[in-house]
Every structure is written in structure tokens, then in C-alpha cells.
Amino acid sequence: MMNGTWKVDARDGKLAMAHIYVAFVALALGGLAGLLQVLVRSGKFELPAGISYYTILTTHGVLLGLVLTTFFIIGFQFAAVSRTAGTLSDRTRFWGWVGFWLMTIGTAITAFYILIGEASVLYTFYAPLQAHAGFYIGLTLVVVGSWISGFAMFAHYAKWKKAHPGQVSPLLTFMSVVNMVLWLICSLGVAATVLFQLIPWSLGYVDRINVLVSRTLFWYFGHPLVYFWLLPAYMIWYAIIPKIIGGKMFSDSLARMSFILFLIFSIPVGFHHQLVEPGIDPAWKYLQVVLTFMVVIPSLMTAFSMFATFEMYGRSKGATGLFGWLRKLPWGDARFFAPFIGMLFFIPAGAGGLVNASHQLNQVVHNTIWVTGHFHLTLATTVVLTFFGAAYWLIPHLTGRVMTKAMNRLAIIQTIVWSIGMIFMSSAMHFAGLLGAPRRSAFSTYGDAPQALEWIPYQIAQAVGGTILFIGIILVLIIVTNLAFFAPKGETEFPVAEVAEQAERTPLVFENWKLWIGIAVVLILIAYTVPFIDMIQNAPPGSKGFKLW
Amino acid sequence: MHMHKYEKIWLFFGIGSLFVFLAVLGVGAFAQGTQPPSCLTTIDPEKVDQTPPFDKPGLVKTGDNEYQLNIVASAFAYTPNQVEIPKGAKVTINVATKDVIHGFEMAGTNVNMMVEPGYVSSYTQTFNKVGEYVILCNEYCGAGHHLMTAKVKVVEQ
Numbered sequence: 001m002m003n004g005t006w007k008v009d010a011r012d013g014k015l016a017m018a019h020i021y022v023a024f025v026a027l028a029l030g031g032l033a034g035l036l037q038v039l040v041r042s043g044k045f046e047l048p049a050g051i052s053y054y055t056i057l058t059t060h061g062v063l064l065g066l067v068l069t070t071f072f073i074i075g076f077q078f079a080a081v082s083r084t085a086g087t088l089s090d091r092t093r094f095w096g097w098v099g100f101w102l103m104t105i106g107t108a109i110t111a112f113y114i115l116i117g118e119a120s121v122l123y124t125f126y127a128p129l130q131a132h133a134g135f136y137i138g139l140t141l142v143v144v145g146s147w148i149s150g151f152a153m154f155a156h157y158a159k160w161k162k163a164h165p166g167q168v169s170p171l172l173t174f175m176s177v178v179n180m181v182l183w184l185i186c187s188l189g190v191a192a193t194v195l196f197q198l199i200p201w202s203l204g205y206v207d208r209i210n211v212l213v214s215r216t217l218f219w220y221f222g223h224p225l226v227y228f229w230l231l232p233a234y235m236i237w238y239a240i241i242p243k244i245i246g247g248k249m250f251s252d253s254l255a256r257m258s259f260i261l262f263l264i265f266s267i268p269v270g271f272h273h274q275l276v277e278p279g280i281d282p283a284w285k286y287l288q289v290v291l292t293f294m295v296v297i298p299s300l301m302t303a304f305s306m307f308a309t310f311e312m313y314g315r316s317k318g319a320t321g322l323f324g325w326l327r328k329l330p331w332g333d334a335r336f337f338a339p340f341i342g343m344l345f346f347i348p349a350g351a352g353g354l355v356n357a358s359h360q361l362n363q364v365v366h367n368t369i370w371v372t373g374h375f376h377l378t379l380a381t382t383v384v385l386t387f388f389g390a391a392y393w394l395i396p397h398l399t400g401r402v403m404t405k406a407m408n409r410l411a412i413i414q415t416i417v418w419s420i421g422m423i424f425m426s427s428a429m430h431f432a433g434l435l436g437a438p439r440r441s442a443f444s445t446y447g448d449a450p451q452a453l454e455w456i457p458y459q460i461a462q463a464v465g466g467t468i469l470f471i472g473i474i475l476v477l478i479i480v481t482n483l484a485f486f487a488p489k490g491e492t493e494f495p496v497a498e499v500a501e502q503a504e505r506t507p508l509v510f511e512n513w514k515l516w517i518g519i520a521v522v523l524i525l526i527a528y529t530v531p532f533i534d535m536i537q538n539a540p541p542g543s544k545g546f547k548l549w
Numbered sequence: 550m551h552m553h554k555y556e557k558i559w560l561f562f563g564i565g566s567l568f569v570f571l572a573v574l575g576v577g578a579f580a581q582g583t584q585p586p587s588c589l590t591t592i593d594p595e596k597v598d599q600t601p602p603f604d605k606p607g608l609v610k611t612g613d614n615e616y617q618l619n620i621v622a623s624a625f626a627y628t629p630n631q632v633e634i635p636k637g638a639k640v641t642i643n644v645a646t647k648d649v650i651h652g653f654e655m656a657g658t659n660v661n662m663m664v665e666p667g668y669v670s671s672y673t674q675t676f677n678k679v680g681e682y683v684i685l686c687n688e689y690c691g692a693g694h695h696l697m698t699a700k701v702k703v704v705e706q
Contacts, residue, residue: 540667
């Protein structure tokens with residue numbers, strides 16, 4: 001349907017690149033903060049000039065968990081909708097820029113309050129620890145900016161639908177819309193706690209805060225947030241990787257169905273982050289555990305689809321035997337290699353996620369560094385390597401350059417370095433976590449407790465892994481800078497896969513938004529209404545603010 | 550919608566094992582009573598020191614080899630911070646915080662709970678192994694978070 005040489009309009013490219021620049025600056029600074037953290041945690045290094053470990057930790061979490069991801073995703077999605085549903089209108093692009101500037105200004109405000117030490121409340125706020133109001137206001141601007149960008153994408157999609165009545169929308173545009181709908185529904189929770197609880201309280205308009213309500217609203221947002229990061233990686237796997245390897249997509253309808261399932265099942269599940277908290281009846285926790293596990297289904301579908309695509313391609317190239325097709329894949333192409341390694345890491349990452357979300361197993365690992373090991377496999381390996389792989393064609397496409405052989409080789413090395421660093425760091429985190437080592441803590445031997453002394457060798461292994469990962473960050477920054485500013489001029493393709501001939505026609509029901517959003521809302525109401533009423537009716541006296549850092 | 554035969558098999562086994570796993574968790578929770586720690590009891594966070602049983606924190610014998618261990622968490626300490634428990638004792642641990650959110654993790658055991666202002670956190674555990682266990686705060690609570698610790702000794706009776 002789409003012509004392979006279609007180019008993203010230069011003005012849309014500029015909007016996408018603005019987001020991508022911010023994302024990689026965040027990677028540089030956040031990565032440095034991460035390096036300092038693992039070094040401190042080894043016990044062999046102290047931060048100079050009285051800098052607090054927890055300031056560094058907050059910086060690392062906010063820059064990598066929020067800024068890198070959100071900016072890259074929105075930049076990528078603007079490019080994707082422009083590529084597949086046509087050039088943005090001037091109005092849509094204008095609102096895209098408004099969203100970008102709001103997010104950037106918000107980030108700067110938040111970063112300022114973190115760096116002057118007024119907001120060492122880490123990534124999840126931790127009321128009744130009370131940060132400076134500027135910290136919360138900055139984050140609000142980031143979220144509002146992202147909403148505006150989301151509405152710009154919806155408007156673009158609506159325009160396409162109007163011009164093509166009765167047709168199935170382009171897959172990448174459809175997926176971008178699903179991801180922004182998911183983001184919009186889930187960020188209502190964090191917006192509610194920030195606007196109605198944290199900002200009035202930090203400004204002194206109200207005295208006290210209901211801590212459990214604020215945590216519940218946060219986690220209502222906090223888990224779907226990780227799907228907001230993951231779905232763009234799935235977009236790249238489903239719709240782009242098949243084209244890169246020279247094959248076809250296995251099935252367009254299955255891809256759409258898995259995205260709809262994520263939209264439905266990713267939000268009413270926040271309690272699995274609160275399994276060991278008081279104030280929530282265990283039966284309600286169990287209900288959300290069951291709903292959490294439902295997202296396994298679209299993940300299994302995705303795994304099947306990906307490997308079906310790979311096998312179909314390999315066999316079409318004459319591969320024989322059960323696994324012969326593996327050898328036919330383009331291992332020397334970083335655009336394929338980096339995301340593929342990301343997919344492999346998703347297997348242990350997903351298995352660990354099931355442990356975390358389990359009604360009782362979670363108790364063994366809750367808040368231990370096992371959890372940190374887990375999301376460094378999901379977000380910091382699966383998602384991030386996929387984003388790197390996408391950057392290797394997206395940036396040269398948008399800047400009118402080409403990736404040289406030398407840069408491609410460096411990108412292959414980068415992926416290998418990343419994998420080695422992550423194997424060291426993440427395995428050490430998983431093992432130390434099973435022994436009880438906590439997450440989000442500076443170096444401590446807990447009064448030379450024999451148990452705590454056992455954790456230290458693992459923490460040294462984490463520092464080794466973290467240092468290797470930092471080298472990986474330097475390598476990717478070299479590649480990205482080259483692709484953006486120094487690579488030879490030329491044409492690079494924005495690869496979009498076609499659907500295999502034998503795949504069935506896509507039914508239009510996937511774009512029945514009233515139906516899917518309706519189901520999502522019903523599930524959210526079922527999962528949250530009663531426990532939430534209970535939290536408010538059975539509320540303890542609220543908490544005053546504390547500043548304990 | 551059409552699905553490939555292999556994909557049907559794959560999803561059948563995948564989703565099937567998912568439900569087996571959930572059933573195991575559910576039977577453990579509702580038939581055998583292995584629920585995660587949770588307690589709907591509320592408390593005024595500013596009056597923890599005056600509210601029983603936290604006005605006299607420590608180990609209390611409640612029955613034949615049954616105990617209550619009441620602990621007050623605050624930035625950055627547990628009160629009491631040294632406890633001896635006889636081997637084989639069934640102990641209900643109650644924790645409340647006077648200020649911010651803390652964690653209560655007894656490394657090497659299943660005792661692991663969040664302690665939030667306004668609520669009492671409870672969990673019952675039987676201690677069958679002699680030894681020394683470190684208790685630590687695993688939820689960020691401020692600058693001294695990593696120094697917040699206590700010790701439990703399980704001793705022969």
C-alpha cells in the first residue's frame with residue numbers, strides 16, 4: 001500500500017528530531033547518574049562535595065524513566081504517523097511543538113529542583129515526604145505537554161479516517177493512537193494526585209495528605225506507564241523489523257488485537273505494586289493480580305508473531321531444518337541485531353515480572369534489588385535496545401544522511417557491550433535481591449550484619465556491569481551524534497512492513513474506540529471502585545509533610 | 550478471526566499454564582490462608598506512642614509459644630531494635646510508623662511489608678530456624694534510610 005521511498009516531511013522531521021535530541025541528552029546525564037550510583041553501592045567510592053546518593057538516584061530515575069522514554073516515544077510516533085498517515089497539517093504540527101516545549105520546560109523546572117536538593121523524593125514521590133512545589137508543577141507540565149501531543153496525533157488520525165471512510169487505518173498510526181489513549185487514561189491518575197493532593201499540600205493550602213490514596217493513584221498510572229514504554233518497542237517489532245529483514249508481517253489483525261488487549265488489561269492492575277501495603281483487602285489485591293496476568297496473552301501473541309515472521313523469511317530464503325532459518329537472519333545489520341537482542345532479554349524479564357506480580361511470591365522480592373534487576377531487563381534492555389535500533393534508521397532518515405558501515409559495526413559492538421554489562425548488573429541484582437538486599441538504598445552493611453556482608457560481592461558485580469553499560473552509553477552517543485550531524489548526506493529508508501499475502505483481511509472492529517475504551521473503563525471501575533471508597537471512608541488522619549533529606 | 554494452527558496450540562498452552570499458575574496462587578491465598586500482609590486497622594500517625602500496643606513496643610507473650618511483636622518505625626530507627634525470639638514461636642508482627650513511609654523487611658524470611666502512616670501493618674510468621682536476622686527499611690524514607698535497621702535473634706528455648 002505504502003511506497004517504500006516515502007519520506008517524512010522535513011517540517012515533521014524537525015519536530016520528531018527535537019524530541020529525540022532531548023531524549024539522548026537525558027540518556028547522557030541520566031547514564032552518568034547511574035554510573036555514580038553503582039560505584040557508591042560497591043562501597044569503594046563516595047560522592048564528592050556532599051552530594052547525596054538519593055539526589056543522584058532521583059536524577060537517574062526521572063531522566064531515564066521519564067524524559068528519555070517519553071521524548072523518544074513521542075518523537076518516534078510523530079514520525080510514524082507522518083510517514084504512514086501523511087504529512088501533518090500546520091495546525092497539528094503547531095500543537096506538536098506546543099507539547100514539546102511544555103514538556104521541555106517542565107523537565108527543566110523539575111530538574112532544577114532536584115539538583116538544588118529540594119526534591120529528593122525519588123521517582124515515585126513518596127508522600128508524606130514533601131518536595132518543593134516546583135518539582136510537582138514541572139512534572140505536571142511534562143504530562144500536560146504529552147497530552148497535547150497525544151491530541152495532535154488523534155486529530156491527525158481523525159483526519160485520515162475522514163478522508164478514507166470505511167478503510168482500515170495504517171498500522172503504525174493505529175498503534176500510536178492506542179499507545180496515546182493508554183497514556184491518557186492512565187496519566188489521569190497521576191494528574192489527580194498531583195493536582196488535587198500534592199500541589200495544594202506542598203504550597204500549604206491544605207495541611208494533610210491521604211498517603212494511601214496518593215499511592216493508589218500513583219500506581220494506577222505507574223504500571224500502565226511501563227506499557228507506554230513497551231508498546232513503541234512492539235510497534236517497531238511488528239511493523240518495522242519484518243521490512244528490515246526483507247520479509248513480510250505475519251498478520252496485521254493479530255498485531256492490532258494484541259495492542260487492544262494491552263489497552264484493556266494494562267490499567268486496572270496497579271495493586272500488584274501494592275501487594276504488601278496495609279489498607280487494601282487481599283481479595284481485591286488478588287483480583288488485580290489476575291488482571292495483571294492477562295497481559296501475558298498479548299505478549300505470547302507477540303512472541304509467536306515475531307518468530308513466525310523470522311521463520312517465514314528464513315524459509316523463503318531456502319532455509320531447511322527446524323532452526324535453519326535462524327542462520328538466514330541479517331545478523332550484521334544493527335537495525336535488526338539491537339532489537340533482536342532486546343527481544344531475547346524479554347524472555348527472562350517477563351518471567352521475573354510474573355514473580356513480582358504474584359500474590360505471595362512478591363513478598364520475597366518486594367522492594368529488594370531483584371525488582372531493579374527486573375526492570376533493567378525490560379525497560380533498560382528490551383525497550384532501550386529496540387529504541388537504539390530504531391534510532392539507527394530514524395535519525396538518518398530525518399536528517400537526510402546515511403549510516404556508514406563503520407557506524408553499523410560500532411552499533412553491533414554497542415549492542416554486545418550493552419548485553420554483557422546488563423548480564424553482569426542485572427544477574428547480580430536478581431541474586432542479591434533473593435538474599436534480601438534492598439533497592440533504592442545507599443551503601444550500608446547494616447551494622448556489619450553477616451547477612452548484609454554477603455551482598456557486597458554482588459554489589460561489586462553490579463558496579464562492574466554498570467561501568468560496562470556506561471561505556472555502552474558513550475558508544476551510542478557517538479553513533480547518534482554522528483548520524484545527526486556528521487554522517488554522509490543521502491537517503492535512508494523509513495522501513496514499514498507489508499502484510500504477508502496469506503494473512504486475513506483486518507476487521508474494522510479494532511477501530512471501534514467506543515467499544516474498547518468502554519471495556520477498559522468498566523474494568524477499571526470493577527478493579528478500583530470498592531477499594532477506593534473503602535480507602536476514603538476508612539481513612540486514618542492525614543499526614544503532614546516531612547523533609548527528611 | 551483466523552489464527553494459525555501452531556499459534557492456537559501455543560496460545561492454548563501459554564494461557565493454560567497461566568491459569569494453572571493463577572489457580573495455585575488463588576488456592577494458596579484463599580484455601581490455605583497464605584495472604585500477603587495486609588491490615589485494615591488505622592491509627593493516628595501522630596499518636597502512635599500513646600496508642601496501645603505501640604505505647605509499650607516489644608515482644609509480648611499471648612499464648613503457648615505464641616507472641617506479638619509490636620514495633621514502632623520512625624526516621625531512621627525501629628523501636629525496639631534488638632529482639633530475641635524463642636525457636637518455634639509463632640509471632641504476629643505489628644508495625645506502625647510515626648512519620649513517613651517505611652519498609653519492614655526481615656532478610657531471609659517472608660516477612661516483608663510496607664509501613665504507611667495511618668495504618669498498622671501485620672504479618673504472622675513461625676520462626677523454626679535458630680539464627681540472627683537483619684531487619685531493614687526497604688522503602689526510601691530520607692537521608693538516613695540505609696542506616697535504619699534492627700536485629701532479631703531466634704534462640705533455643
